[in-house]
Amino acid sequence: MTRFTKMHGLGNDFVVLDSVRQSLELAPAQIRALADRHFGIGCDQVLVVEPPRRPGADFFYRIFNADGSESGQCGNGARCFARFVRDQGLTDKERLTVDTRDGTLELAFLPDGQVRVDMGAPRLEPREIPFIAAARAGVYVLPLATETLAIGAVSLGNPHAVTLVEDVDSAPVAELGPQVARHPDFPEGVNVGFLQVLAADLVRLRVFERGVGETLACGSGACAAVVCARLWGLLDERVQVELPGGTLTIEWAGGTAPVWMTGPAVRVFEGEIAL
Numbered sequence: 001m002t003r004f005t006k007m008h009g010l011g012n013d014f015v016v017l018d019s020v021r022q023s024l025e026l027a028p029a030q031i032r033a034l035a036d037r038h039f040g041i042g043c044d045q046v047l048v049v050e051p052p053r054r055p056g057a058d059f060f061y062r063i064f065n066a067d068g069s070e071s072g073q074c075g076n077g078a079r080c081f082a083r084f085v086r087d088q089g090l091t092d093k094e095r096l097t098v099d100t101r102d103g104t105l106e107l108a109f110l111p112d113g114q115v116r117v118d119m120g121a122p123r124l125e126p127r128e129i130p131f132i133a134a135a136r137a138g139v140y141v142l143p144l145a146t147e148t149l150a151i152g153a154v155s156l157g158n159p160h161a162v163t164l165v166e167d168v169d170s171a172p173v174a175e176l177g178p179q180v181a182r183h184p185d186f187p188e189g190v191n192v193g194f195l196q197v198l199a200a201d202l203v204r205l206r207v208f209e210r211g212v213g214e215t216l217a218c219g220s221g222a223c224a225a226v227v228c229a230r231l232w233g234l235l236d237e238r239v240q241v242e243l244p245g246g247t248l249t250i251e252w253a254g255g256t257a258p259v260w261m262t263g264p265a266v267r268v269f270e271g272e273i274a275l
């Protein structure tokens, strides 16, 4: 039997596995089985915590979407990873350095129990996202089946497309999310953010996530939305991002500065399962 911890960051939920004390290698079918909300435990992503792969890092952590695909970044997952390694006694450090497949994160525990994460600098060159575009631009026009969509495109270690809407509650997330997420101009797929700007320091966001569908929150999506909207001249450096599952604080000074994300990480229950 394999122990697991069920966690969430603003309702974006995870099954977290310890591959430090036991070596785990899960096939996509096993990920899908764990993530299944009827026949398994149920989650948006499975997080696998591993020993570091280089000096200077405390851990390595892998992120698998519910469809079994692997991602290079998960913001809400990073906060839950930090809570997990502390709760499991895998570290007693106040600040952590963790590598993922596509980046390095610095995490700090705040006195109020939240976790603050240096998500690294945004990557805006199309080839880094990856996104097939003639040149880097602030706004791209993406051809869809029956319309074109104005988007921003950015990577936080995973690909994001962001589009502005008048009202997130009536945004066509279910209709356009899948079309954009699997668009041929995003060769590795893309997470799709629908952003409503309420003020220069306050936005609302819904995200259709690559490999999952719409989630209650997306940490890297919140970072991507703030980066795009700041580049459009709409936002201040520090922004409250209201997602269906709750609010994150995102800070970005611009340019090559890192994006900072602050929010909660909650442990729901622990259990054992036969993998």
Ligand SMILES: N[C@H](CCC[C@H](N)C(=O)O)C(=O)O
Pocket: 012, 044, 045, 063, 065, 070, 071, 072, 073, 074, 075, 076, 077, 158, 159, 191, 209, 210, 211, 212, 217, 218, 219, 220, 221
């Ligand atoms: N679906 C994402 C991974 C999880 C990101 C999200 N849960 C977050 O909090 O950043 C992707 O395939 O890139």
